[in-house]
Amino acid sequence: MLTRVRPRHGRRPATLEQLYAGRDNGIGAIRLGLAVVVVFTHGTSLGFGWEDLGESLFRGQTNTGTLAVFGFFVLSGLLITRSAARTTIGRFVWHRMLRILPALWVCLLVTAFVVAPLVALHEWGTLKGFWSGPKGPLQYVTGNWFTGVRQYGIHDLLGASTPWGRQSGGSVFDGALWSLVYEVLCYGLAGALAVTAVLHRRRWLVVCLAVALYGVVVTDQIQGRPLTGPPTPHYGQVHLPLLGEVSFHWLMYLGFLFLAGAVMELYRDRVVIHDGAGFAALAALAGSLLFGGFFVIGFPALVYTLIWASVRLPAGLRWIGRRNDYSYGVYIYGFIGQQVFAGLGWNRWGYVPYIAMSLAAAFGAAALSWHLVERRVLAFKDWTPRRARPVAKVPVQAAGPVAVADVPIAVGARTD
Template sequence: MATLRDRYDPKANGLGLLRLAFALTVLLAHSWPLGIARPNPGQGLTRGQTDLGTLAVDGFFVLSGFLVAASARKGNALRFAWHRFLRIFPGLWVCLAVTALAAALTGHAGGPGFVRENFFGAVHQWGIGTLFQDTPYGRLVSGSVVNGSLWSLVYELLCYCGLAALVALGLPRRAPWLVPVLAAGAYLVLVVDALHDPTTPHYRGGLGPFPLLGYVDLQLACYLGFLFLLGASAQLYAHRIPLHPALACSSFLILAMSLGYGGFFVAGYPAFAYLTLYAACVVPPRLHGVGREHDYSYGIYIYAFPIQQAVAHFGGGAWGPLPFAALCLPPVLLAAALSWHLVERPVLALKHRLPMPRHLTLAR
């Protein structure tokens, strides 16, 4: 039977298409709460276990673990951290600055504080003054929320930090088995929760404060960390993971049953991760180029929420969530394209120019 390593080509795959699809799915799902103050679609169908937007975020963590683990295998902790920094922070900083500037131009004070409080990826300030308090979502939460999508970045960064620590110790190369062992530990938490309630994760409070990142939700850290570790384990053991249509069909049935009847986090998570990686390998070759040269997925993710809030401010949700999503899509794609071409791609060109202290450079 063919394995994941046999079917996955690092230079020709569907990962770019999947990232783009997940980012657009988040935009679509947010059209309900931001446009008409209703929950993300899918909660009723899944017994409250998840929804369309959350499922897309889950997919991001699986793909992130799979892609980042490939970099971790090279064993250079400084280079690993530098690449992750370039991928996340320059685009985020420009997004925060643009948002603060737009708020100032519309007469809302507090933009500099918004940039400062969210500068390191953890959201410590959700709003800017009274900006967007009059939108459907603002009235729903009774406050200003400028960019709610940024909540997941702190967990992505925690996953990066954990993997960077392993890289510094040389473990992804010398002891790759440790990654699936960590995944099994996180999975045990999910199993314990499922025994208590198969549809609702157990809230474990916060952990921290960590330097720069502040407090993190332990439940989210365990669940999203498990998905990240599943993706990383798949990368490290791609030669051991069989890839077959029958297994994909079985995973789909397991996922559907867990969504409808409970047990999504225990049974559906691994099935969803398998389907995600399977899809990346079987995407038709004519679609392999999507997102490869021009990756707009991150720009869509960080700009969609504030743009949707702005469209909602002007009454864009009056026609319903789908027309609202259609109204928001062009400006979001424009912002994502500008972010990629003017910020993200230029800074990513620096990934091989790792800044190092002079004495370390001379030592090399």
């Protein structure tokens, strides 16, 4: 059950600023839950060639996995905006790089040089020709190293041995990586808003940007062209250096959700957290999914539902992700395990055993990723390059105290 927190000022409802302080919140639990939902959703298509979980139930508007990705962007908007507003732009970029890239690089290396060779031995019976070719393991790593996915597969592996490969007609090892490029672009937007002082002095401009993108969503709904399926060149695509192909259509929808989360953070002193409004938003979200109008009605409802739930979850769930955050690892490794299990034919035992294996593998890989990579690199969040600085010589005196002005002061040292 969701817990109630009494307002601090009489009978007035509490605000987000009053309820969301420090790390005592449910965001870690929600993010991990969203990552698990993605694994459940991929299990139907990757393991059995069925439609994605929830697609028919939600009238073809979306599926549970994509809905989870939408949720990630709302929470990212909240968290990343808070980070961008409280740090320098250099420190902000450094933090974002540490959080995304090292774990991604290790994932790519493990996929290309550990998982893929084993799959090749299983499917080909040899590694002859594996290390070379236009779509080899090295190209897989170099093509995807900066979040933009230029190569989903390695040779033709998993192309004919998995339901997904047979339907898509190609090799795919980690299709879940597609969303990272949009996450990075949203990081860039947050950084730009911070460096131009918009987050501190012109926060209303963020509201305007969010409203403008929501206008695009409403216009799409009216004209009968809402966002469906994987990223498509509906509004055209652009090729960005390092990032590859980016769909404007997806960027606008995901950008709206990110900015909506950012608005919640910037106006946290005015965002009222009320249980009645929370349950109403949850009902509106469910109704839009089941009966239509998800993008127009469900998008705003999703934003408030997640923010409300993040501060109303029971205290027993708030410890999740506080010390060990496995959500990123579950997300980026889950797809790989499911593809490999399907290629080995382990899906023949049915959906439930297949999902159990997938979750066990995803959590195992996520735990290794967190403890061996993510947590270790995050220890360098406060690292600062040493700067060459002149050292004043301290005069040698036979007697008397040394003057303070003659003592070299290290860069960044406190003098008060």
